[in-house]
Amino acid sequence: xxxxxxxxxIAALVLLVLLILTPQIAPLLHLAISVCxxxxxxxxxAMAVNLLIGYTGVLPFGNAAFFGLGAYGAGLTxxxxxxxxxxxxxxxxxxxxxxxxxxxxFLLRRRGIYFSLLFIAFGQVFYFLAYRFxxxxxxxxxxxxxxxxxxxxxxxxxxxxxxxxxLGFFVLIGILFWLLVRSPFGRSLIAIKENETxxxxxxxxxxxxxxxxxxxxxxIEGLAGACxxxxxxxxxxxxxxxxxxGNFVLMTILGGSGTIFGPFIGSLIFVIGSDxxxxxxxxxxxPLGALFVVCVLGFPKGILGTILDALEKRxxxxxxxxxxxxxxxxxxxxxxxx
Amino acid sequence: xxxxxxxxxxxxxxGAFFAVVAxxxxxxxxxxxxxxxAHGSFMTLAGYLAFAMVSAGTNxxxxxxxxxxxxxxxxxxxERTLIRPLYRRDPVYSLxxxxxxxxxxxxxxxxxWGTNGVPFSPPPSLQGSVSLGFTDxxxxxxxxxxxxxxxxxxxxxxxxxxxxGLRLRAAVQDSEMIAALGTNTQLLYMLNFGLGILIAGVAxxxxxxxxxxxxxxxxxxxxxxxxxxxxxxxxxxLGAVAGGLLIGVAxxxxxxxxxxxxxxxxxILMAVILLIRPRGLFGEEGIFG
Numbered sequence: 001x002x003x004x005x006x007x008x009x010i011a012a013l014v015l016l017v018l019l020i021l022t023p024q025i026a027p028l029l030h031l032a033i034s035v036c037x038x039x040x041x042x043x044x045x046a047m048a049v050n051l052l053i054g055y056t057g058v059l060p061f062g063n064a065a066f067f068g069l070g071a072y073g074a075g076l077t078x079x080x081x082x083x084x085x086x087x088x089x090x091x092x093x094x095x096x097x098x099x100x101x102x103x104x105x106f107l108l109r110r111r112g113i114y115f116s117l118l119f120i121a122f123g124q125v126f127y128f129l130a131y132r133f134x135x136x137x138x139x140x141x142x143x144x145x146x147x148x149x150x151x152x153x154x155x156x157x158x159x160x161x162x163x164x165x166x167l168g169f170f171v172l173i174g175i176l177f178w179l180l181v182r183s184p185f186g187r188s189l190i191a192i193k194e195n196e197t198x199x200x201x202x203x204x205x206x207x208x209x210x211x212x213x214x215x216x217x218x219x220i221e222g223l224a225g226a227c228x229x230x231x232x233x234x235x236x237x238x239x240x241x242x243x244x245x246g247n248f249v250l251m252t253i254l255g256g257s258g259t260i261f262g263p264f265i266g267s268l269i270f271v272i273g274s275d276x277x278x279x280x281x282x283x284x285x286x287p288l289g290a291l292f293v294v295c296v297l298g299f300p301k302g303i304l305g306t307i308l309d310a311l312e313k314r315x316x317x318x319x320x321x322x323x324x325x326x327x328x329x330x331x332x333x334x335x336x337x338x
Numbered sequence: 339x340x341x342x343x344x345x346x347x348x349x350x351x352x353g354a355f356f357a358v359v360a361x362x363x364x365x366x367x368x369x370x371x372x373x374x375x376a377h378g379s380f381m382t383l384a385g386y387l388a389f390a391m392v393s394a395g396t397n398x399x400x401x402x403x404x405x406x407x408x409x410x411x412x413x414x415x416x417e418r419t420l421i422r423p424l425y426r427r428d429p430v431y432s433l434x435x436x437x438x439x440x441x442x443x444x445x446x447x448x449x450x451w452g453t454n455g456v457p458f459s460p461p462p463s464l465q466g467s468v469s470l471g472f473t474d475x476x477x478x479x480x481x482x483x484x485x486x487x488x489x490x491x492x493x494x495x496x497x498x499x500x501x502x503g504l505r506l507r508a509a510v511q512d513s514e515m516i517a518a519l520g521t522n523t524q525l526l527y528m529l530n531f532g533l534g535i536l537i538a539g540v541a542x543x544x545x546x547x548x549x550x551x552x553x554x555x556x557x558x559x560x561x562x563x564x565x566x567x568x569x570x571x572x573x574x575x576l577g578a579v580a581g582g583l584l585i586g587v588a589x590x591x592x593x594x595x596x597x598x599x600x601x602x603x604x605x606i607l608m609a610v611i612l613l614i615r616p617r618g619l620f621g622e623e624g625i626f627g
Contacts, residue, residue, distance in 0.1 A: 059430050106609065109616050113373055113429045114572055121564050121608060128601040242561075246375075246437045253434060285445035292438020296431045297423065 011261065012174075019167055023160055031272070034231060037163045039264075039271045040170045041228045046251040046263030047177055048220035053249065054258030055181055056213045057193030059116040061245050062123025065103075066096040066218040068240025069126060070225025072137065075235040078145045085150040085157070089226045096222025097215060099126060104214050108207050111196065120242050130237040142236025145229075166227055173220060178260055180216070189213055254295045256302025265304055344475065345590045351479055351548075353586020354486035358541045359559050360566035360578040361493060362534035368510045368573050369530050370425050372432040376416075377563070379443035380535050381542030381556030384409040386451055388543040389458045389551060398461035406539025413535030414528055425527070440557065447553040455552030482544050489537060490579060497575070506530055510573075562589075565604045569611050571621025580619055 018025075022036050045067050052060045073095025074088040083091060103122040107115055130137045137143055149156045157165060180186050191199045192206050200206050229235045238244060247270065255266030273291070277284035299306055359377065366374050388405035392398055416439065424432045459465070460478040467474045497503035508516045509526050517523040542556055549555060566585055570577025585604045593600040611619065 053430060059428075059433070061433055106612055109612070113367060113371055116429065116433065117367075117373060117564055117572075118568060121561070121568055121605070124561055125602065125605040128605070132598050132601060243437075246434065249430065250434055250437075253430065283445050283449055285441050289438040289440075289442035289445070292434050292441070293420065296435045296438070297420065300427065300431060 008260070015261070015264075016171065019170075020164075023163055031275070033159050033163050035271060035275050037159070037166050037231050038228070039267050040163075040166045041224045041231065042248070042251060042271055043264040043267035044170055044173050044227075045221055045224035045248050046255070046267050047173060048217040048224065049248045049252045050257055050259075050263045051177070051180075051189075051213060051217045051220070053252055054262070055186060055193060056189045056210060057196070058111065058210060058213075059113070059249075060119055060214075060217065061116040061249060062119035062121075062242055063217070063221055063248055064242065064244035065123035065126045065240055066099055066221035067225035067228070067244065067248070068130065068235070068237070069095040069099045070222035070227075071229030071235040071239050072130060072143075073222065074226035074229045075143055075145045076136065078148050079143065083148065085148050085230070087151065088148055088230065089223065092226025092229065093219050093222040096218045096225065100215050100218035104211050107214070108211055120245070123240070123242060123245065127237050127240040127242075130235075130240055137235075137237075140237060142234055144234055147230050147233055162231060166231070169223065169227060173223070174260070181260075185209075185212075250292055250295065253302055254291075254299070256304030256306070256308070259302070259304045259308070262302050262304045266302065269303075342591070342594065345594050346587055347475065347483075348479070349587035349590030350583055351483050351486075351586070352590060353583035354483060354490075355541055355545055355549075355559060355582070356562045356566045356585055357570075357579045357582025358486055358489055358537055359563035360570065360582055361490070361575060362537040362541075363563055364567055364573060364575075364578060365506075365530055365534040365537075367567075369506065369513070370421075370432075370527055371429055372421060372424070372436070373429065374534070375433060375436040375560070376439040376443065377436075377534070377538055378554075378556035378558070378560040379440045380409055380413055381538045381545065381559065382447060382551070382553065383412065383443065383556075384539035384542035385458065385546030385551045385555065386447060386456075388546060389451075389456055392458070402540070402543050405543050406536055409539035409542070410532045410536045413539075414532045417528060417531040421531070422524070422527070444553045444557070451553070453553065455550050455555070458546045458551045460547040478547060482548060485544060486541070489540060493537070494575060502529070562604060565608050569604075569608050569618055571615075571618030574618070574620035577618055577620030584619075 019040075023033055026033055026036050045063075048066070049060055049063050052058050052063070070092035073092035077083045077091045078088050103119075103125070106122055107118050110118055131139055133139070147156050147162070181190070188199070188204055188209055191202070192204065192209055196206050225239065228239070251266030251270045252263050253266070254269060255264065256262030270291075274284065274288060277287055281287075295302075301309060359381070363374060363377055366372055366377075384405045387408050388398075388401035391401040391405060396404075420435060420439070421432060424435060460481075464478040464481050465476075467476050468480055469475075497507060505516060505521050505526060506529075509521070509523060509530075513523050513526075516526075538556075541559075545559065546555065549558075562585060563582075566578055566581045568581075569585060570579070570581030585607060588603050588607055589600055592603040599606075615621065
């Protein structure tokens with residue numbers, strides 16, 4: 001955010017070119033194209049988390065519920081109603097939105113750690129629903145389904161074309177996100193993040209703003225989940241689990257919360273890292289856990305946040321707007337506690 | 339109805355576990371604002387340590403006392419080195435850190451003791467059953483019920499009747515004020531964390547004998563404990579006990595009649611209670627008492 005718009009635009013264009021060339025580069029690095037698709041989709045999911053952590057100041061440690069609802073929403077409608085490609089994605093987003101409508105009012109009662117506690121608990125409802133209703137969802141084993149054909153055609157995109165479609169979604173969501181956080185609505189969210197009490201005294205109905213942010217986040221999360229379901233043609237309860245939420249939160253913090261590109265960087269490192277590690281060593285969960293510890297203690301501002309900070313220091317500026325609100329004083333958490 | 343009574347009793351025991359884990363979580367959460375996602379891992383650690391001791395030939399009773407103490411040492415070391423730097427930061431960091439620790443712990447247990455559970459039976463003196471008049475009941479379950487009751491009562495006495503307990507409750511209210519008045523709050527945080535882990539450790543050893551012991555067994559109690567904290571009212575000791583017992587009984591009875599709903603029932607209960615009482619059963623403002 002604190003990069004000048006021109007530097008940000010150049011970075012975005014370079015990134016876009018690299019992403020367009022990825023299907024040509026990936027084989028040289030022994031990366032499957034499906035892994036590259038995963039990077040994009042997890043980056044979208046982490047952007048949804050970033051909207052809440054980085055711009056609204058609430059901690060969504062149950063967000064994978066919406067991701068999984070997207071995957072199941074797409075999978076179940078393909079399985080039982082034989083819907084086509086884009087409809088299944090739309091229905092996945094709808095499922096995530098319905099989920100957010102149901103649990104949102106419960107979450108909004110509290111702030112701070114209690115918000116996360118409620119989010120973890122209510123998010124698990126969907127995990128157990130998927131886990132228990134074996135007849136419909138396949139239970140613990142998950143459900144397989146075929147990637148459907150695109151509306152009006154008999155073409156079901158293979159992995160290569162699918163990657164480019166997901167790149168399209170990624171760019172679209174990235175632009176919308178950029179516009180959103182610069183809109184009056186986004187500015188209001190940042191105001192809430194910095195000091196909710198003050199925002200309320202200024203006349204903002206903060207509950208409603210946070211609820212709308214939650215719905216937008218859930219829709220983005222649902223989109224990522226539905227596309228992920230179509231990508232691996234599989235949905236299973238672990239996609240809904242709070243462990244998955246923890247992964248998305250890590251990606252956001254690792255890359256740099258409150259920045260536009262942070263979630264992508266976090267997703268890139270997380271997905272490629274765990275892809276390499278999990279095929280190399282059986283106990284890969286240990287370095288993964290260590291990554292959490294190192295990130296929290298060593299790079300609390302995330303990789304991009306740290307780099308931008310260093311650049312800013314060299315230029316002698318004051319830093320960016322949403323700076324340091326995650327590392328602020330104890331006072332802010334105490335105030336927001338219900 | 340004859341078969342319902344023992345289920346209710348089993349539910350109460352299960353619920354007492356939820357309550358004890360929830361109390362440990364709340365102790366840590368209320369004082370330091372840390373949601374300890376590694377709480378279940380510490381329970382599992384105590385269970386495995388006790389299992390290792392008993393396998394090495396020590397007495398089960400000795401293991402019941404020693405394993406939680408060793409776990410507390412590990413816990414306090416973790417708190418001092420890793421969690422403490424995060425107290426003044428956003429809660430997201432301690433959440434991520436303890437989540438990472440639980441991932442590491444789970445894999446370490448798997449490497450040392452295997453993916454599948456290990457058998458860890460209670461001592462012979464607790465293996466019989468006791469006649470309760472209407473039904474025979476396993477002695478081990480009765481012992482657990484008694485032990486958990488003792489833990490809860492001891493904790494209430496500690497928090498309500500000792501100077502240290504008073505300081506802890508005061509620090510939850512305003513830790514800066516109590517630091518200004520001359521209490522070493524860092525020491526208090528450490529003791530409080532150790533106390534939470536001690537309770538988790540004892541519960542972990544007991545649970546290992548009753549519910550089984552595998553790399554994820556402690557984590558299985560974590561989610562019900564979260565729900566217990568929410569249902570009982572955040573920050574309420576009495577609420578944690580009432581909420582835990584309520585959830586335990588609800589799960590047991592549902593398992594008997596509608597097994598498909600046995601996990602969902604506690605979330606339904608949670609939603610209904612939050613609709614009626616937004617702060618939970620005994621919810622107050624972050625005060626233990």
